Amino acid sequence: MSHYGQMPEQCIAPSEIKAIVRGYIVTNFLFGDGASLNDSASLLEAGALDSTGVMEMVAFLEDRFGIVVKDVDLVPENLDSVDRIATFVAAATTAQMAGGTP
Numbered sequence: 001m002s003h004y005g006q007m008p009e010q011c012i013a014p015s016e017i018k019a020i021v022r023g024y025i026v027t028n029f030l031f032g033d034g035a036s037l038n039d040s041a042s043l044l045e046a047g048a049l050d051s052t053g054v055m056e057m058v059a060f061l062e063d064r065f066g067i068v069v070k071d072v073d074l075v076p077e078n079l080d081s082v083d084r085i086a087t088f089v090a091a092a093t094t095a096q097m098a099g100g101t102p
Contacts, residue, residue, distance in 0.1 A: 017065070029049060
């Protein structure tokens with residue numbers, strides 16, 4: 001089991017992924033103050049994540065969900081909001097379970 005309690009390989013509901021990601025962001029980047037966090041808002045534009053924060057987020061996602069985030073996946077379309085991160089993780093875990101890559 002990983003530091004963050006990696007889930008066994010199984011389908012995780014997108015709403016659960018979103019809740020886990022949101023909780024991580026609020027705890028680690030917003031210091032518990034998630035009241036103003038909009039799930040579709042840009043984390044970079046809001047100042048919630050910077051380049052170091054993105055790398056911390058990637059490490060968390062890989063550890064928590066057992067996925068591999070490739071360099072080509074490090075784009076705002078995948079990692080710039082809670083919604084986008086949850087969508088990316090859901091696709092990555094589904095692809096991994098199917099034996100492919102996202």
